[in-house]
Amino acid sequence: MEFYRYDIVRGEIASFSHLRLTIYELMKETPRGYWITRMYEGKRFILKDSKKRHAYPTKKEALVSLRARTKRRKHILSVQLRVCDSGLGLVEVALEKLISKTKTN
Numbered sequence: 001m002e003f004y005r006y007d008i009v010r011g012e013i014a015s016f017s018h019l020r021l022t023i024y025e026l027m028k029e030t031p032r033g034y035w036i037t038r039m040y041e042g043k044r045f046i047l048k049d050s051k052k053r054h055a056y057p058t059k060k061e062a063l064v065s066l067r068a069r070t071k072r073r074k075h076i077l078s079v080q081l082r083v084c085d086s087g088l089g090l091v092e093v094a095l096e097k098l099i100s101k102t103k104t105n
Contacts, residue, residue: 001025001026001029001034001057002023002024002025002026002057003023003024003025003026003034003036003046003055003056003057004021004022004023004024004055004056004057004058004059004061004062005021005022005024005054005055005056005062005065006019006020006021006022006059006062006063006065006066007019007020007022007066008020008066008070019066021059021062022038022055023038024036024037024038024044024055025037025038027043032047032048033045033046033047033048033050034046034048036054036055052065053065
């Protein structure tokens with residue numbers, strides 16, 4: 001039995017991305033989950049009833065997981081971008097005050 005995980009990988013050219021499929025082999029099935037491994041990597045345990053898994057038994061489930069992970073990542077990054085924009089606005093105001101204060105002294 002195989003397990004699958006998709007990731008988005010940025011290529012050498014910054015605007016070029018592609019999907020990477022990682023295939024894991026089943027080492028052992030237990031009543032609660034699966035032990036999976038990949039060549040030259042350690043083993044991982046995946047719970048059978050977990051919503052979020054490292055890898056999935058079908059490529060479709062793995063792609064659905066990638067979509068959810070990517071949407072979540074996009075949301076987190078958009079919040080961080082708004083915080084940066086807000087912070088830069090505060091820095092600009094503080095710099096303007098400091099510069100005008102320095103000119104009057």
